[in-house]
Amino acid sequence: MVSKENERSAADFFPEDINMSSLADAAASCEGCDIYKNATQTVFGEGKTTAQIVFVGEQPGDQEDRSGRPFVGPAGRVLDEALAASGIDRDLAYVTNVVKHFKWKPAPRGKRRLHERPRASEVDACRPWLDAELLLLQPRVIVLLGATAAQALLGRQFRVTQQRGIWLETELNAKVLATVHPSSILRAPDEASRETQFAEFVRDLKVVASEL
Numbered sequence: 187m188v189s190k191e192n193e194r195s196a197a198d199f200f201p202e203d204i205n206m207s208s209l210a211d212a213a214a215s216c217e218g219c220d221i222y223k224n225a226t227q228t229v230f231g232e233g234k235t236t237a238q239i240v241f242v243g244e245q246p247g248d249q250e251d252r253s254g255r256p257f258v259g260p261a262g263r264v265l266d267e268a269l270a271a272s273g274i275d276r277d278l279a280y281v282t283n284v285v286k287h288f289k290w291k292p293a294p295r296g297k298r299r300l301h302e303r304p305r306a307s308e309v310d311a312c313r314p315w316l317d318a319e320l321l322l323l324q325p326r327v328i329v330l331l332g333a334t335a336a337q338a339l340l341g342r343q344f345r346v347t348q349q350r351g352i353w354l355e356t357e358l359n360a361k362v363l364a365t366v367h368p369s370s371i372l373r374a375p376d377e378a379s380r381e382t383q384f385a386e387f388v389r390d391l392k393v394v395a396s397e398l
């Protein structure tokens with residue numbers, strides 16, 4: 187697979203034989219956009235190839251970048267808790283991101299690496315990996331976590347706040363639902379809002395659970 191002339195893309199790094207393991211290996215050397223330059227490693231999707239449900243987030247975070255695995259940091263723990271609370275078997279799920287490298291900027295003070303939202307061109311450049319994952323997995327359900335993932339697959343006009351927790355009309359070959367990214371719950375200003383937002387997240391996931 188080759189991208190359009192003058193446009194860098196993950197497609198330029200695709201293997202000849204496409205399967206989940208060859209894709210993950212090839213993604214490890216992807217230079218389809220500039221994000222890889224400041225990241226530790228590619229964080230490809232993870233889960234069983236028989237997964238019925240695919241959760242798509244924005245990009246790996248600090249801990250994911252260090253470990254090379256998706257959704258293992260604080261947001262991943264919120265997702266795990268919400269899956270348990272909504273009755274979704276974690277083993278049925280494959281977790282991935284629309285962008286496979288961690289984009290960050292240094293904190294004004296100290297050594298922390300702060301999440302930086304990927305640009306639309308970077309999301310587009312990375313999209314072939316996600317498309318290939320979905321093609322191989324053929325999941326029954328796709329859950330889009332947060333605006334970047336939802337807009338990548340459903341268009342830039344899509345608003346998670348207005349259309350969360352419902353089955354959406356899409357051209358994807360699966361039932362599709364959008365909800366918030368679990369990291370947004372961690373950013374809630376106080377414990378009461380955090381609890382409310384978590385309950386709303388679980389309510390959205392219960393819609394998914396009822397389909398499995």
Ligand code: SF4
Pocket residue numbers: 195196213216217218219220221222228285286287311312313
């Ligand atoms: S973010 Fe995606 S397209 Fe950019 S270098 Fe990483 S894997 Fe490749």
